[in-house]
Amino acid sequence: MTEFLSAEYWNQRYLNNASQWDLGDVSPPLKAYFNQLSNKDISILIPGAGNSYEAIYLLEQGFTNITVIDIAPAVIQSLKEKYPNQSAIQFIQADFFKWDGQYDLIVEQTFFCALDPDLREKYVAKMATLLAETGKLVGLLFNREFEGGPPFGGNQASYLLLFEKYFQIDRMDHCYNSVAPRAGTELFFIARKNNK
Known part of the structure; x- marks a missing residue:
């Protein structure tokens, strides 16, 4: 397993506050996408x-049905302590590539x-197995x-070459509403599983 997937590596980065891409808030393009969703009961996965x-x-x-996965024990423990006694989010310390489930929406935000x-x-292959037949993979690259x-x-x-092997790409555009430090450097995408 590569160093960049090890729990120890990411645990140390979180403990040392060394994740320079951490915005400190919800990403505006994803916030805008979430705001137009009407079904609050869809199953949502946010890996990494x-x-x-x-x-x-x-x-x-x-x-009401959110699953958060991260390989770093420290970050999951911190989240469980900050948000106890609620049932809408599961905070799970796990290796994404060993996780199983089916989700209506998978959110990509700096995991890739x-x-x-x-x-x-x-x-990409794993994302396809985790996505429900009518689900969507949505996020930023x-x-x-x-x-x-x-x-x-x-x-x-x-x-596009990578994702098209497993997904129908509905959209992959330059973000118009990125945070200022990322302006002009992000793509917003929506993809559905190829059901051929």
Whole structure:
């Protein structure tokens, strides 16, 4: 298993506040997407969720079936302590690639860019197995390169080639409502599983 997937690696990053892509709030493009969802009972998965701003926003909006997965024990423990005695969110410490389930919506927010690029094909295949037949994979991807990593970057053309093996891409556009530090560097996408 690559170093960038190890629980120890990510645990230390969270303990040392070394996740430089942490916005400290829900991402505006995802917030806008969530705001137009009417069914509050859909099953939602947020893998590699870190501090889970998106999950907490969904909770505040009345969504009732949210699963948060992160490989780092420290971040999951912290979330459980901050949000005890509520049943709408499950905070689970687990390896995404070993997780099973079926979800109506899977949210991508800086998980993809945290993985070693060699794992991208595996990521897309796993997402397809976790998505319900009529579900959607929705989120943000960096449309830029980084030195070293994580985060690891990429571009729209390479993402389309990768995702089209398993998904019908409904949308993959430049974000118009990114936070200022990410303006011009994010793609918002919506994908559905290929049911061929």
